[in-house]
Amino acid sequence: MSYPPPQAGYPPNQQGGYPPPQQGGGYPPPQGGGYPPPQQGGGYPPPQQGGGYPPPQQGGGYPPPQQGGGYPPPQQGGGYPPTQQQGNFAPNQPGAVQHQPWQPNSGESAQPGYTGDDVPDSDPEDNEDAADDAGPDPDISKIGGVQGYEQVGLNDWVPPPPQYVPPEDYTKPPEQYSEGAGLSEQEARDAMIQFVAEHCCYGKKPAQEHVIKAIKPSTAFHYTMETFLESRSTKWVHTPYRGQIIDGPQNGYPPGPWDIVCTCSDLFQDQVERIEVPHTAKVQQCHSCYGRGFKRCPRCHGRGRVRCSSCHGRGHKRRYDHETKRHHNETCHWCHGSGRRRCVRCGGDGRVTCNVCDGCRDLKWYIQLTVKFEDMVSDHVTERTDMPDELIKDAGGMVIFQQTLIRVWPITHFTDPDVNANSQSLVQYHTATYERAGRILQQRHTLRNVPVFEIDYKWEEVNTRYWVYGNEHRVHAPDYPHQCCWGCVIL
Structure with missing residues (x-):
């Protein structure tokens, strides 16, 4: 089931809450300070002298191997390019606004707070195993590309490994064998x-x-x-944005997948390491809840109430009296005869915290190296x-x-x-x-x-x-x- 557009279906913000969105959508511009406007022509700012990566060699591919065999060594300093300013991280991404996480109503609500047009006309059957709606799939094109990682998507992208060149003095050692024992x-x-x-x-x-x-x-x-x-793969991943520092492209060009230093603890032992690729992080509105921080409750479908599972919505149960040998109706003590019960998942509010952004409204996207x-x-x-x-x-x-x-x-x-x-x-x-x-x-x-x-x-x-x-x-x-x-x- 799809969600209504953000402009309709939700109650208006109360005074003292979050400011209304600016015309045209998006986040309100930061007040004063912040980052300067981008350079004409768009894209990333030009790297400082001495920073970033050198231009690729003619013909593309990996740089020629160093003498002595083996794989080419990483760049000096661990393979990371120098940043444009002191420190490894820059302040938050330009235009990023930290929102307060959405908080569900405490206690029980008399009236549901969810007023979207996808609310059913009648209370649904109670389903305690109802799963949260995953919402729409993210649109990677809205995140924007990162230089050197244009092929990266939501699935693993495997970059080709560097070429191996054997050492010049690589000769075959002698073969030596031992002997076994007998049996009496x-x-x-x-x-x-x-x-x-x-x-x-x-x-x-x-x-x-x-x-x-x-x-x-x-x-x-x-x-x-x-x-x-050793194999490496990259893909876009996200985590709730809680105001943490964002190491984005404004800090410099990201290192290549095989330039990031990662060593194993023991040879011939399986191991998996996951690393955030430097200078690839960005902040985007949550695609699953449209930046609201909440979703329609999957158990009550936003109504705040469900049919009583004990009497199946009838308000009474059919009982047999052994003394009179007759059936009679008995008021259901679970719903007190109403046939309806307050939804225990949302407490009657009809809304639950978004399971993608954890109510934070925004997501931090970055390229993860596995x-x-x-x-x-x-x-x-x-x-x-x-x-x-x-x-x-x-x-x-x-x-x-x-x-x-x-x-x-x-x-x-x-x-x-x-x-x-x-x-x-x-x-x-x-x-x-x-x-x-x-x-x-x-x-x-x-x-x-x-x-x-x-x-x-x-x-x-x-x-x-x-x-x-x-x-x-x-x-x-x-x-x-x-x-x-x-x-x-x-x-």
Whole structure:
């Protein structure tokens, strides 16, 4: 349901309240002082000498990388341009007037204060879950653009990351590997006994009496490739304007999305930071309540009263008298027979505080920079027995190779060619995929050696096998003979 235009539908201001709006709408001009009129031609004032950002290089894009590799360093002083006056913030935006927040009536109102033309003719049913009306969507064109952020809207805009240039002396380090351990027959038997003890319905005799015929050792390799990625996005956001200092375009040109310094606390740990882009803040009238500070109450639709939910608006309830064995009407004690009740959401006023501006009438708009640090992980398991490969990922093993660099090289000299091939594939995939998505801060790849032992055994007339794997000696025994102890009763 749309709202009426601001010029109609609301009670006139009482004497001593807020001044009537000037002809043509908008805010009344500030009395004396304030900011000087804008320069002819509109737009932002020209930057002071030495301030702001230098003109872009011919051809556009990012500046050429510095020698030494890596990403170009931020501007001196943390990447922020100097302001035109002392301090990081300027006084309030020219033309911005701080309004007193709208305050709902205290207590209960005898008559509703909302008199818009969208009030229904009858009291509605009481709905305690009625949600506040979101109001119209904001019009970004009224906020005005900011230099360097013309593409920014209400949804995330992702600026391209700076180009990576490897250092001149970036050479591949040597590959060094460690070795794993073996498994004895007694360790295999103990692992099976422990496995059976963890399953209440498994019989113990096969685990205690089985005869091990052969132990076939093998090794599974779990290769993990990680890319620690930084991505940035910007969008317009708003917060209620409560008279706080406004750092707007009058203070200088805003820094670029990748010029704002933001560092993570730990590598390879997900983290999100949200930062207000300097010199982008503006004050605008609230689009949701048209600058009134209140909205029509969603529960009573502005009438201040609702139908009694106990008697459904009838004022009485139908009761059965067991003594007379007859039905009779009984006055509803909730509404005292009126069939109507004062709305508890608005106290009978018909108005509620705007949920967008929190009654402040104005909004502070600014461009928000969201910096995400994400650990992007891919892995592959090389395991050549009939045991499921997925069991290897969570099993304990020995790290036999690990390398952490800005860019890693794939493994090429390992004894297992399958590990070499999958390392080559995952490294290429991560580099090609995530260089376009953001800035790669670090890469790390790890190779774990997970021991796997296939054990052939016999118990009575049964010949089968089980596997012991991982440093914890976990057991995978899908063909265990006694998987039910026959002591369970199926109800």
